[in-house]
Amino acid sequence: MRRLLLTGATLAMVGMTATAEDAPIVHDSEYYILKSQHAEQWQKDNAEVDAKIASFKEANGGKPPNILYILVDDIGFGDMGIPELNAVRGISTPNINKLSDEGLRMSRMYTEPSCTPTRVAFSTGRLPVRMGMGDTTVDIAGFGLPAEEVTLAELLKEEGYNTVHVGKWHMGDIAESWAMNQGFDWAGHPIHQQGQLTIYSDSAVKEQVSVGIKDFDDRFVLDEFFRPNPSAMVLGIEGTAGGPIREVHMEPGERWNAQKYDEMNQRYQDQTLEHMRDLAGKDEPFFLQYWPLIPLDNTREGRNGPESPNGGLYADKLQLLDKWVGDILAEMETLGIADNTIVVLMGDNGHFTKYSPQSGFTSMVFRGGKGATTEGGIRVDAFIRWPGMIGADTIANNIIHVSDLYTTLARMAGADGHIPRDRLVDGVDQTAALLIDETKGRRDHVIVYSIDSPKAIIKDHLKLNLPGPGQSPILADFFDVYRDTHEKYPVSTEVGAWGGKEFVRILERHMGRKQMYPDTPPAFGKPYEGIENLRPETQAAVEAFMLKRASVQQ
Amino acid sequence: MRRLLLTGATLAMVGMTATAEDAPIVHDSEYYILKSQHAEQWQKDNAEVDAKIASFKEANGGKPPNILYILVDDIGFGDMGIPELNAVRGISTPNINKLSDEGLRMSRMYTEPSCTPTRVAFSTGRLPVRMGMGDTTVDIAGFGLPAEEVTLAELLKEEGYNTVHVGKWHMGDIAESWAMNQGFDWAGHPIHQQGQLTIYSDSAVKEQVSVGIKDFDDRFVLDEFFRPNPSAMVLGIEGTAGGPIREVHMEPGERWNAQKYDEMNQRYQDQTLEHMRDLAGKDEPFFLQYWPLIPLDNTREGRNGPESPNGGLYADKLQLLDKWVGDILAEMETLGIADNTIVVLMGDNGHFTKYSPQSGFTSMVFRGGKGATTEGGIRVDAFIRWPGMIGADTIANNIIHVSDLYTTLARMAGADGHIPRDRLVDGVDQTAALLIDETKGRRDHVIVYSIDSPKAIIKDHLKLNLPGPGQSPILADFFDVYRDTHEKYPVSTEVGAWGGKEFVRILERHMGRKQMYPDTPPAFGKPYEGIENLRPETQAAVEAFMLKRASVQQ
Structure with a gap:
């Protein structure tokens, strides 16, 4: 069992104490911020x-x-x-x-x-x-x-x-x-x-x-x-x-x-x-x-x-x-x-x-x-x-x-x-x-990935399309998904300048946590292995695939 | 009371007999096509x-x-x-x-x-x-x-x-x-x-x-x-x-x-x-x-x-x-x-x-x-x-x-x-x-006007954006409003070539009927006339308006 370890700064920020007595499930960073704000209510609700x-x-x-x-x-x-x-x-x-x-x-x-x-x-x-x-x-x-x-x-x-x-x-x-x-x-x-x-x-x-x-x-x-x-x-x-x-x-x-x-x-x-x-x-x-x-x-x-x-x-x-x-x-x-x-x-x-x-x-x-x-x-x-x-x-x-x-x-x-x-x-x-x-x-949030890249962050009713490399988060498109279900009218006057950066910080915390819990690759193997009755044409297709895979290492 | 009069060709087309004994309400052309197809059902339903x-x-x-x-x-x-x-x-x-x-x-x-x-x-x-x-x-x-x-x-x-x-x-x-x-x-x-x-x-x-x-x-x-x-x-x-x-x-x-x-x-x-x-x-x-x-x-x-x-x-x-x-x-x-x-x-x-x-x-x-x-x-x-x-x-x-x-x-x-x-x-x-x-x-249809111009015709689940002057109805955009509520994907393969012209004919019949029942202008008059307690500034505004109206005839 891995102990919850956050940096001192993060701990101070979320007002959290890192104990593992009750072996809590290990979550992403935003969870601990919410938990620090709602601990009492959650405890009461859990009992109910x-x-x-x-x-x-x-x-x-x-x-x-x-x-x-x-x-x-x-x-x-x-x-x-x-x-x-x-x-x-x-x-x-x-x-x-x-x-x-x-x-x-x-x-x-x-x-x-x-x-x-x-x-x-x-x-x-x-x-x-x-x-x-x-x-x-x-x-x-x-x-x-x-x-x-x-x-x-x-x-x-x-x-x-x-x-x-x-x-x-x-x-x-x-x-x-x-x-x-x-x-x-x-x-x-x-x-x-x-x-x-x-x-x-x-x-x-x-x-x-x-x-x-x-x-x-x-x-x-x-x-x-x-x-x-x-x-x-x-x-x-x-x-x-x-x-x-x-x-x-x-x-x-x-x-x-x-x-x-x-x-x-x-x-x-x-x-x-x-x-x-x-x-x-x-x-x-x-x-x-x-x-x-x-x-x-x-x-x-x-x-x-x-x-x-x-x-x-x-x-x-x-x-x-x-x-x-x-x-x-x-x-x-x-x-x-x-x-x-x-x-x-x-x-x-x-x-x-x-x-x-x-x-x-x-x-x-x-x-x-x-x-x-x-x-x-x-x-x-x-x-x-x-x-x-x-x-x-x-x-x-x-x-x-x-x-x-x-x-x-x-x-x-x-x-x-x-x-x-x-x-x-x-x-x-x-x-x-x-x-x-x-x-x-x-x-209160979702980090929206496309394949392996975070593309948007939703928090409450707001959504930020994450800025690309070298793009200022202050200018990134923000949407109010209650008011604008088709994400056509970027919101700027009220939350843009503040929210852009603050939303990006959610991503930064998420990424920071990956240093403790890094992403790993999927499992690789030979396709279809273990199927008892593989057809001859399927065996040929697998061989073709293995040849293509090996071609990388020629 | 004006008698229903359609051209012989139109009458033949819709299979309608123009009698006015029961003083029917005068409708637009498409109504009579539907009526000719559903007369029996409608009569039964009317009684119910x-x-x-x-x-x-x-x-x-x-x-x-x-x-x-x-x-x-x-x-x-x-x-x-x-x-x-x-x-x-x-x-x-x-x-x-x-x-x-x-x-x-x-x-x-x-x-x-x-x-x-x-x-x-x-x-x-x-x-x-x-x-x-x-x-x-x-x-x-x-x-x-x-x-x-x-x-x-x-x-x-x-x-x-x-x-x-x-x-x-x-x-x-x-x-x-x-x-x-x-x-x-x-x-x-x-x-x-x-x-x-x-x-x-x-x-x-x-x-x-x-x-x-x-x-x-x-x-x-x-x-x-x-x-x-x-x-x-x-x-x-x-x-x-x-x-x-x-x-x-x-x-x-x-x-x-x-x-x-x-x-x-x-x-x-x-x-x-x-x-x-x-x-x-x-x-x-x-x-x-x-x-x-x-x-x-x-x-x-x-x-x-x-x-x-x-x-x-x-x-x-x-x-x-x-x-x-x-x-x-x-x-x-x-x-x-x-x-x-x-x-x-x-x-x-x-x-x-x-x-x-x-x-x-x-x-x-x-x-x-x-x-x-x-x-x-x-x-x-x-x-x-x-x-x-x-x-x-x-x-x-x-x-x-x-x-x-x-x-x-x-x-x-x-x-x-x-x-x-x-x-x-x-x-x-x-x-x-x-x-x-x-x-x-x-x-089964609506002719959609914008101000004084017909812009689209909806019939059943299909909608044609009417072609402008000199544009072929065969190429006009057709939408299926069931499948495509945001009118983004023009339908072409099934109804385009046939429907474009057929839809335009709905408009032609509608326009043909206007020759019998022409559009008329709205009522014109002096704004606010008849209000007992018109404020002085309102009277001035009306005078300004009347001057502007008269300026057309200088």
Whole structure:
């Protein structure tokens, strides 16, 4: 266990005493500033939260709650849970709207700007940059989430939970990164993402969703490894913790297409229901993670026509997903687990506006989409339902970062004692904000990274786009995200001169803390190693990748 | 009565027979195309609507419903009625949200892009361009709404309603245009608008809300009439139909300022409550029109500090207005008139983004604000409550233009028989859409004017920015307003080549119909004539204006 050590100056500034008797979780610098200002309130609230959780457990036969976590791909803010905006968009998500009515909307939920980093932040409670996982790969890459990371599934497993993951994963193509090796008793997931599954597929190439991938004259092209062959990459795998891992649903020589993608989606939905039934019958509580691949779908193959007034490729599939969510929630009622299960449903980042308007989605309430550090990239619809514990049809407008769910859900499950104390954990405990309406929560800021670079800092309702090298922070663009959701009108008169520098100091403290807890690289390895039934074309693709990797060292 | 006459070609095209036995209301061309396609359904629905209205009347002692119409200035879509977006914005409008829960949201309510034209369209059921009222004046102008227009108040008065108008008016500075001369038994309203009341006032000049108005060195400036003196213009007037009209709350020599604006707003709120109490006690049904001036307010004078988390100048006042709306709705309960009164509350056009972000409001869900023909300029929050007649917590996603309320409210009050048949009425009867959920309503398009020029055509979910002179409609920008609420990604592949020309033909039919029913000019006259107590400085201002008008004819 590493002792909390701050420089004398910093200690004096935040008025903090560095004791480690109760082995506190190690957080980033701003947390200690807030803590020094709210210590008394937090202590009081903690006691109330403890009592509330204890009383739930008692009423639940001594067991902590089950957790169902549904993470929806590339859905920005406003498309789920608000009937008025459903109407604006020409879609209908009645089941998710009902879930919203039965639970709490986290209206300032911040994610990372892309799939992989958001999933990493949720799973580890840490900023993806801390272990080099801020980027999103679309091909064979030979790296992933390190085994040393302690995932939420691992915390819960240690607390006695049964754990299952179904659906998208996208945290690496090496064995140690996969769900069955990261805390899940059973997992079924693709290795890569919808680039492989829906954009480079034969069906999509035919529809020219992407140009230049296969339909060109290659007589003057030498490099045979350059173009991806999505069918040769591993598609879906399944396996148990410590057991064999096998690729499913692909035979040697088979090509990937839209129909297989549809079947994969249906399989994940079915597996979610099957595993939920199985888990509900066991003595232990469960953690079931369902990360659907739809609404992302980039082809018209297999479609009869528009299924929503909107008619967009993603919009229609969101309606299908909504139906599936409805089926899952109905099954929970049937199984009698609706009241003792926490359900969290949220988007992972903003809309993939690159595919506007075919997708049917563009940024609406906020500016920008997936990949952007504007609010439209990182604010999502997010709901949590815990009957009797969290108020129905309520809103928490506290700033919450997706990494906070790691710490918060662990706390709700009584597993926060297993959170490692030897590393910096970014996720703070927001249980009081959700359970007893603690006014400000325990976070008033977010440092927004794009891959490995901090790009913006949000504090309260203000947002600073960080100045680049040699640019004065006094002149950097400041936005008021309440007044100006599209970040079009920089605020200058009131907070500019003061705030620019003060905001940059938040970053300086964050960076200073990295000297104690440095960022580390991701895990590297041989792609797909450990899969029992690798197809010959996949073996060839791996060899090609290894040759490319080795070319650096020639 | 003018007979419906269309050219043979047009008649053949729409399959319509032009009979005038039942003296139908005269509409624009597209109406007849829809009618030819839905005649049977509409007839069936009309019968159902008639029965429903008759049964209300019977239960209400033989009386049609009261009508309370609240028109809020410069509030775009999404800031009222949706708690989730309240949170995004950092404001709170609980009373209006409750009204929304108790009634129906017209989620595709289209207004005109500015104050005057929207108010004219609502009051007359006609596009403002038809009588030259498409523009918004901010100074003494010597013209206004003609006496020949038949307002909704006049229709209702003819049907036996008592009628009162309180608050903003802004349809002219000549006597025939004012509310007490346009169908209201009693009216209290300013002549002009918040430019005079909040931007050119001494308080605002001190705060430099506008620059160059008074704080400049005038030693080299000759023209003494050029700059507005808002204190010399008439402020608030009051009067009864046919009775004397007096300016109130201003003494000769007195200056207008922020405090007087606050007092004026409070007075209109108080008068609304007073008149409602009075009207509720009478035998006849009432039409009470309350057009508040706030949330518009451009100075900090008289404020203690932010009253909302947002803190913007308009945002704070919207919260005050919400409280006032709550007071009115509560008073309706006390008076026992909540169940037999139709309440309509809506914005008049998008946000005045010129004052972003001081106002606290920018366009959020849609692109653009006041003055723009993008959706953000012309789509507003709009609610209608009629207990037992219109479903609570419902949404109608039909296209409705503000002029439709003229015809629709007249129908609900049984006053549609008084709608003049000698002119073209743009407002169509949407009663079936509101009362019995007629799927598509009776309008599938809007021709969007800016002042006197058609700029865009919306049909269903598609929107064409009309090509300028010499521009090919095939290349004009087309948007899908479901998929792309910010009108950023022109649609081309599916509807461009066909739709561009077809949309332009809608305009051609609209223009063709103007040859039968030509646009006419507004009424011209001497400003303020008929006000009993004109101040000397006002008389001087009028003389200056008349001199300027005469200068054209020198």
